[in-house]
Amino acid sequence: MKVAVFSAKSYDRRFLAAVNGRHGHELSFFESKLNADTAQLAAGCDAVCVFVNDKVDAAAIDSLAKLGVTAIALRCAGFNNVDLAAAKRNGIAVVRVPAYSPHAVAEHTLGLILTLNRQIHRAYNRVREHNFDLQGLLGFDLHGKTVGVIGTGKIGVEVVKLFRGFGCRVLAFDVRENTLATEAGATFVSLDELYSSSRIITLHCPLTPETFHLIDADAIAKMSPGVMLVNSSRGAVIDTQAVIAALKAGRVGALAIDVYEEEELFFEDVSGQVLQDDQFARLLTFPNVLVTGHQAFFTEEALTNIAETTLSNLDDLQSGKDCANALIVAN
Numbered sequence: 001m002k003v004a005v006f007s008a009k010s011y012d013r014r015f016l017a018a019v020n021g022r023h024g025h026e027l028s029f030f031e032s033k034l035n036a037d038t039a040q041l042a043a044g045c046d047a048v049c050v051f052v053n054d055k056v057d058a059a060a061i062d063s064l065a066k067l068g069v070t071a072i073a074l075r076c077a078g079f080n081n082v083d084l085a086a087a088k089r090n091g092i093a094v095v096r097v098p099a100y101s102p103h104a105v106a107e108h109t110l111g112l113i114l115t116l117n118r119q120i121h122r123a124y125n126r127v128r129e130h131n132f133d134l135q136g137l138l139g140f141d142l143h144g145k146t147v148g149v150i151g152t153g154k155i156g157v158e159v160v161k162l163f164r165g166f167g168c169r170v171l172a173f174d175v176r177e178n179t180l181a182t183e184a185g186a187t188f189v190s191l192d193e194l195y196s197s198s199r200i201i202t203l204h205c206p207l208t209p210e211t212f213h214l215i216d217a218d219a220i221a222k223m224s225p226g227v228m229l230v231n232s233s234r235g236a237v238i239d240t241q242a243v244i245a246a247l248k249a250g251r252v253g254a255l256a257i258d259v260y261e262e263e264e265l266f267f268e269d270v271s272g273q274v275l276q277d278d279q280f281a282r283l284l285t286f287p288n289v290l291v292t293g294h295q296a297f298f299t300e301e302a303l304t305n306i307a308e309t310t311l312s313n314l315d316d317l318q319s320g321k322d323c324a325n326a327l328i329v330a331n
């Protein structure tokens, strides 16, 4: 297939090119994000390949359909940026990579928690300035603490296992209880019990209308004072404004996020520009907030699996086979 790869970074080229020998697709790489204005770049292509910040809305999809594009291949798991109804209406197939390395995201989540709890990010800077003072670096033992995991799918289960390895008691909440989480040592409880009993709460559910702003002022009010909140799922699962208020009041004791409600900035170097997002700027001022720019997935193993599955999905569509990773099947 002729494929227009949008939001292409050097690492996308590297990992897709490395496996494409086995698939033989004709890949054209574009640094631009896909949106209604840039869709024209896909002229002459059968498929587009997109990532989390591409705006695959109805306008973009209508333009792609006019160009004769028949497939949208997401090189990620989440698909909240794609108007699936518009794709269906236009007879465009949508495929994704439902799993590529739950370990990558789970391990980054633990990395965030360990860094924030033991202030490793601050210690790194202090030591480089020959400041060996320990004031302000006090943490707590993870061992023996209660951790709440919301969403016990592929990533959540791996997170449960890691916390159990640290000797934590793990409470879990999911709309569908997963026996793998129980086998890994988690105990399913109500959301309210998880909120009130957990020293750390970590989010691993998808962004859906039900989980939008799941963590709002009401939810925070049910949590134990000083709770550490962690989000490596999707930004809008947390109401950022409510969390900022709770951080200022000391209700939330620490916040680690790999995702943010408005991720327009992410994946780009904007260090020479004035930051326009005041809410994000405020988050960066807190000593007890740690932010990474949606990098939890970013390991060699994950990028290899993403590339392989993305191109295999396109193989299936090309050969007319049923694609197990299809969200929308072409007409």
Ligand code: NAD
Binding pocket: 077, 078, 098, 099, 102, 105, 150, 151, 152, 153, 154, 155, 156, 173, 174, 175, 176, 178, 204, 205, 206, 207, 208, 210, 211, 232, 233, 234, 258, 259, 294, 295, 296, 297, 298
């Ligand atoms: P998954 O589909 O295997 O698991 C998601 C779980 O969330 C399921 O068990 C589901 O039942 C549960 N869930 C759905 N609605 C819920 C609700 N209202 N309350 C509680 N639980 C609910 O997905 P996964 O592979 O474990 O990934 C989880 C999320 O992590 C993805 O949706 C994606 O948004 C995010 N993610 C982030 C990165 C990153 O780099 N930061 C990478 C991959 C995935």
